[in-house]
Amino acid sequence: MMKDLKPSQIVDELNKYIIGQDNAKKAVAIALRNRWRRMQLDPELQEEIAPKNIILIGSTGIGKTEIARRLANLTDSPFYKVEASKFTEVGYVGRDVESMIRDLVELTVNRLKTKEQERVQEKACQIAEERVLDLLLPPKEKQSLDSNSEFDNSGANTRKKLKTMLQNGKLDSREVELDINDTSSPVIEIFSNAGMEEMGVNMKDMLGNLMPKNTKKRKIKVVDALKIIAQEEAAHLVDMEKVKTDAVHMVEQSGIIFLDEIDKIVGKGNSNNPDVSKEGVQRDLLPIVEGSSVPTKYGIVNTDHILFMASGAFHMSKPSDLIPELQGRFPIRVELHSLGKKEFAQILTTPKNALLLQYIALLRTEGVELSFTDDGVDRIAAIAEEVNNTTENIGARRLHTLMEKLLENILFQAPDVKEKNIEIDAGFVDSQLKDIVENEDLSRYIL
Numbered sequence: 001m002m003k004d005l006k007p008s009q010i011v012d013e014l015n016k017y018i019i020g021q022d023n024a025k026k027a028v029a030i031a032l033r034n035r036w037r038r039m040q041l042d043p044e045l046q047e048e049i050a051p052k053n054i055i056l057i058g059s060t061g062i063g064k065t066e067i068a069r070r071l072a073n074l075t076d077s078p079f080y081k082v083e084a085s086k087f088t089e090v091g092y093v094g095r096d097v098e099s100m101i102r103d104l105v106e107l108t109v110n111r112l113k114t115k116e117q118e119r120v121q122e123k124a125c126q127i128a129e130e131r132v133l134d135l136l137l138p139p140k141e142k143q144s145l146d147s148n149s150e151f152d153n154s155g156a157n158t159r160k161k162l163k164t165m166l167q168n169g170k171l172d173s174r175e176v177e178l179d180i181n182d183t184s185s186p187v188i189e190i191f192s193n194a195g196m197e198e199m200g201v202n203m204k205d206m207l208g209n210l211m212p213k214n215t216k217k218r219k220i221k222v223v224d225a226l227k228i229i230a231q232e233e234a235a236h237l238v239d240m241e242k243v244k245t246d247a248v249h250m251v252e253q254s255g256i257i258f259l260d261e262i263d264k265i266v267g268k269g270n271s272n273n274p275d276v277s278k279e280g281v282q283r284d285l286l287p288i289v290e291g292s293s294v295p296t297k298y299g300i301v302n303t304d305h306i307l308f309m310a311s312g313a314f315h316m317s318k319p320s321d322l323i324p325e326l327q328g329r330f331p332i333r334v335e336l337h338s339l340g341k342k343e344f345a346q347i348l349t350t351p352k353n354a355l356l357l358q359y360i361a362l363l364r365t366e367g368v369e370l371s372f373t374d375d376g377v378d379r380i381a382a383i384a385e386e387v388n389n390t391t392e393n394i395g396a397r398r399l400h401t402l403m404e405k406l407l408e409n410i411l412f413q414a415p416d417v418k419e420k421n422i423e424i425d426a427g428f429v430d431s432q433l434k435d436i437v438e439n440e441d442l443s444r445y446i447l
């Protein structure tokens, strides 16, 4: 369920991962809260209030996707990212736009299923233990457990002893015979990828049930048997019907769809596909964004409250070039600013998952203690800005390529180096990168 975070709390959370872009953070926080507000109203009034979707505008690598993804994570919302331009490609026809809803539901079903399976894991393991004990004990002794003679008591004792041994891993390498489902059915794969989804039918399930179940008896080690049985039992223990309804409900109430590259569907005609004009894709998107019912194999999904976030660079066009109806559904617009030296230095060091921390952790696994001086960090940031200016501006993504190059030798030699404390200062940065930066052509290829 959607957590009821206040806009300010959402911004605080986003600040842990994303540097700057305050306007965008504020806007997404408002958009999320507006959905929540709308859901609190009478259905009648809800109808009247159009969903407040959002367009993030800005060049590449400055945090658009990152903001949306973090937002979804922190609210535990079903999240799906799709490139709008995909729908103009050859092979797509109008109503395929609905596939984004089906994909979102599918994703959510899988997520909930995994969660449920984890929840029942302990119980499944207990059942697996018992079943493996059944396999290990000869049938005679097993039956005698039910009656009450002295002899049977020893049967129960054997089982108990065996169980302790099993739990302590003493029986791991013993072998048992197990029926194993042979799930490989290549034919079905081919069928189910042929776009049958639209009918809301799960071909795989249908055919799967028609096909005879192949089970094979195989001798396998106890350790593996425990795992296989536990998995099987976990699958049985999960109430799939509930998972499906929950997933549909979650998608309807708190789903977020991120429509990337929306600027690529602006303008008349000129798409790669003669059958689908860009404007056509916008028209197809409209009902989904406005709220409609989309059939999926897990049930009908109503898109009324799904939050749509669009993003695009809008270099060649403006949001006002979108068809008016669609513009109306994306009333919140924010521009993200491009990133410079100052932001880069912060991105390197301050977020929870900061790039430098990642490298430090990676190298620590080899016993190498990496550290960065302030002037070292500054120098990396400055170089990132410079290369972005002289070649192509790819925003914070530049930091990734820079860091890889900067640490190339250390990453290569880490297991063998004698000096386990390595400090990266401005001098080191220059020694590794200066020549490349000064040669524009070289930078283009390497950084």
Ligand SMILES: Nc1ncnc2c1ncn2[C@@H]1O[C@H](COP(=O)(O)OP(=O)(O)OP(=O)(O)O)[C@@H](O)[C@H]1O
Residues within 6 Å of the ligand: 017, 018, 019, 020, 021, 058, 059, 060, 061, 062, 063, 064, 065, 066, 067, 260, 313, 347, 351, 395, 396, 397
């Ligand atoms: N403001 C920022 N703070 C922290 N990290 C950032 C920021 N901007 C970008 N990054 C990092 O840079 C990478 C690319 O960012 P992101 O995917 O958000 O780009 P984008 O704006 O969606 O670009 P595109 O238009 O190409 O999709 C990510 O790994 C992200 O962590």
Ligand SMILES: [Mg+2]
Residues within 6 Å of the ligand: 064, 065, 066, 260
């Ligand atoms: Mg992106």
